[in-house]
Amino acid sequence: MADVAIKEKQVKLQVATLRAEESGAGIARIPRSAMAELGLTEGDVVQISAKRDTAARVVAPYPEDEGLEVIRLDGLQRANAGAGAGDMVALSRAEMRPATRVTFAPAQENLRLQGSAMALKRSFFGRPLVAGDTVATAGQQRLPAGDMPPQLRQMLNAPAYALAEVRLIVVSANPKGIVYIDENTEVELLAEYQEPQDARRTDVTYDDLGGLGDTINQLREMVELPLRYPELFQRLGVDPPRGVLLHGPPGTGKTRLARAVANESDAQFFLINGPEIMGSAYGESEKRLREIFEQATKSAPSILFIDEIDSIAPKRGQVTGEAEKRIVAQLLTLMDGLEPRTNLVVIAATNRPDAIDEALRRPGRFDREIVIGVPDEKGRREILGIHTRGMPLGDDVDLDELARTTFGFVGADMAALTREAAIEAVRRIMPKIDLEEGTIPPEVLEGVRVTRDDFLGALKRVQPSAMREVMVQAPNTRWSDIGGLDAARDKMIEGIELPLKHPDAFRRLGIRPAKGFLLYGPPGTGKTLLAKAAARESDANFIAIKSSDLLSKWYGESEQQIARLFARARAVAPTIIFIDELDSLVPARGSGTSGEPQVTERVVNTILAEMDGIEEMQSVVVIGATNRPNLIDPALLRPGRLDELIYVSVPNAEGRKRILEIHTSRMPLAKDVDLAALAEKADRFTGADLEDLVRRAGLAALKRSIDSDLVTLEDFEAALKDTRASVTEAMEKDYEKIQGEIKQQAMSVDPIGFFAPGMLKPVREQKHAEEPTKD
Numbered sequence: 001m002a003d004v005a006i007k008e009k010q011v012k013l014q015v016a017t018l019r020a021e022e023s024g025a026g027i028a029r030i031p032r033s034a035m036a037e038l039g040l041t042e043g044d045v046v047q048i049s050a051k052r053d054t055a056a057r058v059v060a061p062y063p064e065d066e067g068l069e070v071i072r073l074d075g076l077q078r079a080n081a082g083a084g085a086g087d088m089v090a091l092s093r094a095e096m097r098p099a100t101r102v103t104f105a106p107a108q109e110n111l112r113l114q115g116s117a118m119a120l121k122r123s124f125f126g127r128p129l130v131a132g133d134t135v136a137t138a139g140q141q142r143l144p145a146g147d148m149p150p151q152l153r154q155m156l157n158a159p160a161y162a163l164a165e166v167r168l169i170v171v172s173a174n175p176k177g178i179v180y181i182d183e184n185t186e187v188e189l190l191a192e193y194q195e196p197q198d199a200r201r202t203d204v205t206y207d208d209l210g211g212l213g214d215t216i217n218q219l220r221e222m223v224e225l226p227l228r229y230p231e232l233f234q235r236l237g238v239d240p241p242r243g244v245l246l247h248g249p250p251g252t253g254k255t256r257l258a259r260a261v262a263n264e265s266d267a268q269f270f271l272i273n274g275p276e277i278m279g280s281a282y283g284e285s286e287k288r289l290r291e292i293f294e295q296a297t298k299s300a301p302s303i304l305f306i307d308e309i310d311s312i313a314p315k316r317g318q319v320t321g322e323a324e325k326r327i328v329a330q331l332l333t334l335m336d337g338l339e340p341r342t343n344l345v346v347i348a349a350t351n352r353p354d355a356i357d358e359a360l361r362r363p364g365r366f367d368r369e370i371v372i373g374v375p376d377e378k379g380r381r382e383i384l385g386i387h388t389r390g391m392p393l394g395d396d397v398d399l400d401e402l403a404r405t406t407f408g409f410v411g412a413d414m415a416a417l418t419r420e421a422a423i424e425a426v427r428r429i430m431p432k433i434d435l436e437e438g439t440i441p442p443e444v445l446e447g448v449r450v451t452r453d454d455f456l457g458a459l460k461r462v463q464p465s466a467m468r469e470v471m472v473q474a475p476n477t478r479w480s481d482i483g484g485l486d487a488a489r490d491k492m493i494e495g496i497e498l499p500l501k502h503p504d505a506f507r508r509l510g511i512r513p514a515k516g517f518l519l520y521g522p523p524g525t526g527k528t529l530l531a532k533a534a535a536r537e538s539d540a541n542f543i544a545i546k547s548s549d550l551l552s553k554w555y556g557e558s559e560q561q562i563a564r565l566f567a568r569a570r571a572v573a574p575t576i577i578f579i580d581e582l583d584s585l586v587p588a589r590g591s592g593t594s595g596e597p598q599v600t601e602r603v604v605n606t607i608l609a610e611m612d613g614i615e616e617m618q619s620v621v622v623i624g625a626t627n628r629p630n631l632i633d634p635a636l637l638r639p640g641r642l643d644e645l646i647y648v649s650v651p652n653a654e655g656r657k658r659i660l661e662i663h664t665s666r667m668p669l670a671k672d673v674d675l676a677a678l679a680e681k682a683d684r685f686t687g688a689d690l691e692d693l694v695r696r697a698g699l700a701a702l703k704r705s706i707d708s709d710l711v712t713l714e715d716f717e718a719a720l721k722d723t724r725a726s727v728t729e730a731m732e733k734d735y736e737k738i739q740g741e742i743k744q745q746a747m748s749v750d751p752i753g754f755f756a757p758g759m760l761k762p763v764r765e766q767k768h769a770e771e772p773t774k775d
Contacts, residue, residue, distance in 0.1 A: 023075065023389065034069075034071075054080035071089060105168065129170050209256060211383055220264075227301040242345065244366060246348070247369065247372070252374065257372070285327050336365070380414065384399045420461055492530060520627065525649065526648060530648065551599060575621075650684050660690055
């Protein structure tokens with residue numbers, strides 16, 4: 001009787017989401033109080049009842065959930081129980097029996113499986129199963145340590161069935177009820193897709209979305225709540241939201257998010273791909289649009305998703321075609337004509353929100369606009385965990401390290417990265433495969449692992465999608481490759497590397513990092529080299545820009561190019577923007593008469609606004625390099641824009657020796673070559689001069705004998721006669737004078753940064769001279 005009482009006892013808990021890395025393991029995290037009330041210990045099986053019954057193994061709650069009456073379930077289990085996040089489910093103790101026979105089938109369309117039933121048996125061994133459930137071959141789950149018993153962890157971390165996670169439906173199980181697979185169970189795998197009966201679609205759930213926690217919560221409020229609980233809005237006497245606009249860079253997961261919301265809301269999903277509704281006949285496009293809205297209304301609750309809405313609803317004032325204008329008008333009418341309680345929500349996605357007709361972007365049509373941005377480090381770690389969920393990873397793979405180094409990557413880039421890494425692993429086992437047999441030996445499949453080297457190889461081929469147009473090859477220069485510039489290097493480390501690698505330290509002290517750096521000095525001293533090393537050592541995206549890339553003959557296009565450049569840099573932050581020969585792009589305003597100087601004046605205004613305007617530059621650093629700093633507009637040189645003005649001087653004797661050591665590191669030198677003595681003789685030589693000296697010494701050795709295998713002191717002496725210092729004493733004095741002048745200029749710029757020093761007085765005198773005298 002006691003056993004019967006325990007079985008009949010129920011506990012009601014509220015559903016919450018499980019962490020993405022634990023999805024597919026068949027576990028449920030419940031409070032310790034509920035475990036005690038039902039007489040459960042970790043690893044026991046519990047029955048979860050809502051619209052239908054399913055089962056899971058019980059695990060202790062997360063530390064942050066202690067004291068909360070919630071049950072953590074993954075997306076598949078929520079679908080199996082017919083419950084969504086926030087719903088109440090009933091829990092009761094369950095007994096499971098060994099299965100005599102279990103039949104599986106693919107739960108994904110266009111997927112045909114021809115696998116070993118033994119592999120399935122191993123993947124699901126001991127896991128509770130119910131006929132009609134959707135389950136996943138989650139492979140190497142690598143569940144976090146936590147306080148889970150080692151035996152339970154070992155059972156849940158089952159060997160991988162394939163390189164990717166595969167979702168299956170339990171078509172039938174004998175006997176009925178909750179069963180588990182043991183060594184005597186007969187397992188069958190059907191080859192073709194089976195439509196789930198009386199269950200939600202599980203092709204995409206919230207567990208398949210990483211780095212979108214806040215966005216999912218916003219969308220659930222706007223979409224899931226009105227679809228599942230329309231009576232709540234009726235009671236409040238307000239109309240539920242009609243539409244949500246998702247916008248952000250391509251590949252961030254807008255379409256996937258809409259599908260996940262439809263599946264989790266148990267709603268019908270209707271997809272409109274912008275160009276598909278365009279028809280050739282007059283009025284055909286509008287008719288197709290009306291038919292889809294009517295069909296979605298009849299199938300309520302439903303979600304109507306319009307992908308790439310900018311292609312069918314552009315700004316009517318900027319398009320010439322009448323068809324586009326009619327479609328926009330039809331869409332406006334349909335969204336206005338939606339009955340308040342039709343239980344239909346329209347979701348639209350675009351990466352060009354400014355191209356959409358403004359009449360759509362108002363409450364009553366698209367009530368809320370949600371930005372889906374580039375994921376941060378934590379988000380990238382979640383996405384990597386999702387894409388490697390069913391992947392057999394090597395022990396040396398550190399997903400946290402990959403998340404740190406993949407800055408600027410969106411979800412689509414992460415998917416490409418894991419796919420490329422898997423292809424690297426496949427390439428490694430290709431010699432072991434006999435192509436004539438047509439099958440891969442099981443022992444080869446068992447032994448395949450995706451290693452850290454595979455991911456590093458994939459990183460060389462996969463670039464952030466937002467950087468495709470401006471991506472330059474990542475610099476290979478390190479601080480150790482730069483000699484004689486210790487003072488400039490230390491300032492760059494303090495101003496660039498520290499804020500990008502340790503932003504928390506700056507927030508803790510309440511100070512902002514530098515926004516920009518100006519490297520100035522004689523030609524050939526290593527200004528460009530410093531910028532490359534800063535980007536390499538800071539692990540930041542590097543955008544190198546020439547003035548010719550930004551200046552255009554068309555009115556206003558140069559300013560648009562700069563605005564796009566800074567917008568893209570913000571999207572893939574941390575980013576270093578390097579502008580070489582800065583004086584040609586931002587000369588002092590008012591220094592010219594007509595023509596091109598007017599273009600550059602507008603460019604100066606745009607750069608000033610981007611660096612110190614309304615929009616914050618988060619983790620974006622601008623580095624400019626010039627050998628004519630006195631020509632640069634003074635407003636750019638003040639703190640808050642180019643904070644640090646770094647003079648890159650000619651190296652001293654010690655610096656010259658270090659530069660010679662770097663350039664001769666691969667050169668076979670004779671014993672009589674004394675680099676310190678050569679450095680003393682090469683007075684006022686810049687880095688470029690010293691590189692030329694080494695090159696000429698090598699040529700002198702080859703001139704002496706084509707079979708030479710050593711470069712001697714005599715060769716260096718000959719090279720010294722052929723080369724000269726490119727910086728003279730007069731130039732050094734001029735730069736020292738300029739160094740003082742530009743600092744004084746930067747401090748004396750007027751508050752609005754418009755007039756250069758010395759300009760105000762002539763203007764006032766001219767105005768005074770033009771005024772007629774009272775006499």
